Amino acid sequence: MPPFAQGNTLLATALRVGLCVGIPILWALGTELVIALWCRCCKGDDGNA
């Protein structure tokens, strides 16, 4: 395999891993943010029910 093709393969793998790991983390953090904002709006400043 020519060197540039190896580099492309490595980059593609790194991007794939980054997306597959990053999207679930961002999803979970985004959900937490929405819940925190929801709690603050609906249940007072301490965020507790």
Place this chain on the structure above:
Amino acid sequence: MPDAGFIIGMTVLGALVGYASGLFGVGGGFMLTPLLIVLYRIPAGIAVGSGLAQMIAVGLGTARRHASKGYVDGRLTGFMAIGTVVGTAIGKFIMQRLSGMGKITLWGHTTPLVNLTLNCIFIVLLVSVAIRFFRSSGEENEGPLEHAPLRWPTLLPVALPISGVAQISLVSLSLGGLLIGVISGLLGIGGGVVLIPLLVFGYGIPLRTAIGTSGMLVFVSALAGTAQYAADGLVDLGIVLPLMLGATLGVQVGAWHSHRLHTAHLQRAFAWLVLLVAGIVLVRLWG
């Protein structure tokens, strides 16, 4: 482009797994992987890889929910996490070495000998765990247990203030993490279903802290597993996204329910879940 039925089905499946995860701190891979394979004919590698990817969101969500109530022990997670990640790699290596053991035919059905052996061990282990939980479900277990055979307090002791444990061996915690990792790598499960009994009965960690900490460890092992499967192109984001959507809702309900259940009821429910897993393993072995 997947149809609406597929997306709705995946969302419902994700909600069920998320509920179990929020309630018990398990990853749910033991339920999700066979259901994806049996119900949707998804190849095993993609089912495991995609399941692990959604477990990142589920584990993080579970850990955050339990941490907000003070039920995640960060020191305990750190001491066990390294062993778990290393153990997973060892488990996969052992599995690859054992896979050349040949096959056995039972009642006209041919199965690899290694699968039969490992799954039989797993079933015996799960049934023993379920019996232990059923027997102790009448006891109060809000605080740390007095009798914890695996604490080994004289060997490199560390303190776990959040769990209320004054002295516990760092070696024992690392070996426990390694053991969970090896089981996880050998059997292709997240390991939470074995981890919680180890934390409660081996280390004497209170059940609610064990559940919260297990969620955090599930997040760590799912992160490591997803990276490996994604590098091989075995994670399908078209499956992961609807699973995460359902799981997000399920985790919140499960964790909310977990904080309101009596400990004895929680122990009994967990014992039933463990028996369900044993049943699933038995059915997979037969199929």
